[in-house]
Each structure stands twice: as structure tokens, then as C-alpha cells.
Amino acid sequence: MILVTVGMQLGFDRLIRAMDEIAPTLDMPVIAQTGRGQYCPVNMETHESLDAGEFEALVAESKLIVSHAGVGTVLTAQRLRKSVILVPRRADMGEHRNDHQLATAKQLSGRPGILVVWHAAELGAAIRESLANPDLPDGEPKASAELLNTVSSFIERGQV
Numbered sequence: 617m618i619l620v621t622v623g624m625q626l627g628f629d630r631l632i633r634a635m636d637e638i639a640p641t642l643d644m645p646v647i648a649q650t651g652r653g654q655y656c657p658v659n660m661e662t663h664e665s666l667d668a669g670e671f672e673a674l675v676a677e678s679k680l681i682v683s684h685a686g687v688g689t690v691l692t693a694q695r696l697r698k699s700v701i702l703v704p705r706r707a708d709m710g711e712h713r714n715d716h717q718l719a720t721a722k723q724l725s726g727r728p729g730i731l732v733v734w735h736a737a738e739l740g741a742a743i744r745e746s747l748a749n750p751d752l753p754d755g756e757p758k759a760s761a762e763l764l765n766t767v768s769s770f771i772e773r774g775q776v
Contacts, residue, residue, distance in 0.1 A: 618743070619678040620648035623686045624665055627653025631703045634736040635682060636660060638743065647674060672696075680746050682739070685717035685732075690724060691767060699729045699750045701742050728752065 620635045622628035632648060632655050639646040639659035646660035649671070656662075666674065675681060675696050683689040685704035693700040702724065704717035725732040729752050733742045 617644055617674075617678050618642065618646045618680045618682060619674045620646060620660070620682045621666075621671070621686075621689055622649065622651045622653070622684045623689070624649075624651060626705075627651040627655075628684050628703075628705060629653045629655040630736055631682070631684065632657055634703075634739050638740045641740065642743070644679065647678075680743065680750075682743065685721040685724070687720060690730065694729060697729070697752050699731070699746050699752055701731045701733055701739070701746055703733050703736065703739065 620632065622631060628651060632650050632653055635646060635648060636655070636657035636659045639657075648657060648660050648662045649666050650657070650662050650664055652664065663670075672692065675692050675698060678698060681689065681693050681698055681700040683693075683700055683702055685702045690700060690702070702721050704721040706717075721732045721734075724730045729750075731742055731746055733739050
């Protein structure tokens with residue numbers, strides 16, 4: 617299963633639409649956490665939001681995560697040793713207030729288990745590449761599981 621997540625605060629129709637178009641070409645189900653977007657997918661299971669337990673279980677079950685460039689998702693993927701494809705939101709497309717996700721993606725690009733897709737047209741090829749050659753993070757995370765959980769909780773829900 618491939619998990620798509622766009623975070624809980626905003627929709628990200630460009631990513632959800634691209635995944636909806638790609639989903640029928642994949643040999644596995646796609647589950648998407650869509651946020652408050654306007655686009656209604658037809659080729660994947662969708663949830664506007666997921667609670668922390670549901671999200672964690674889906675990440676653990678997934679073969680690949682496709683996500684906005686949200687640090688909470690990256691930390692969860694790294695902790696559970698899952699590859700993640702990041703598609704950063706762009707302010708010039710009205711997807712966010714500023715381009716901090718572009719900056720985050722640039723900093724994370726090339727790290728084990730992280731592939732950045734700058735244009736939605738590249739997403740299908742990136743998914744096939746990631747599934748064929750997963751580049752999982754090596755060994756245990758450098759930070760403790762407790763620290764990673766605390767930081768993830770703060771980023772995703774604003775609480776520790």
C-alpha cells in the first residue's frame with residue numbers, strides 16, 4: 617500500500633490529483649489523507665484527516681509514503697524505516713503562505729530514504745523507482761524514539 621499525506625491544516629490538490637491519476641497504474645492500493653482540499657479523488661481510498669494512531673498504523677503498513685514536505689511525516693517515516701517521496705507545496709501556486717517547504721525539501725534531498733519530486737509530472741517515475749529500489753534509512757535513527765515521537769507530536773498536533 618502507498619500512503620499519501622498532505623498534513624492536517626491545508627489541502628494539497630496538485631499532489632492529490634497527481635496521485636489519483638497515477639493510482640490505477642500501480643499494483644497496490646493507495647490511501648490518501650487529503651486535508652481540506654477541493655479535489656475529490658476517484659481512484660484511491662481517502663480520509664480528510666487521520667488521528668495519530670491511524671496515521672502511525674498506515675505508515676507502518678505502507679511500502680512507500682508520498683507527502684508534502686512536512687517535517688512530522690519525514691520524522692515518522694524515518695523512525696519506521698519507510699521511504700518517502702516529498703512534493704513540496706509552493707507559495708507561487710497558492711499552496712502555502714511561503715516557500716518553507718521548498719527550503720525543507722532542498723535540505724532533505726538526497727538523504728537515505730528521501731526522494732524529492734519538484735514537479736508533479738515526475739511523480740509516477742519516482743514512485744516506480746522508489747518501489748523498485750527502496751533507499752531505506754540505515755539502522756536505528758540517530759535520535760531516541762522518545763525524542764522523535766515528542767518532536768513529531770509537537771509538529772503534527774502542537775502538543776508534547
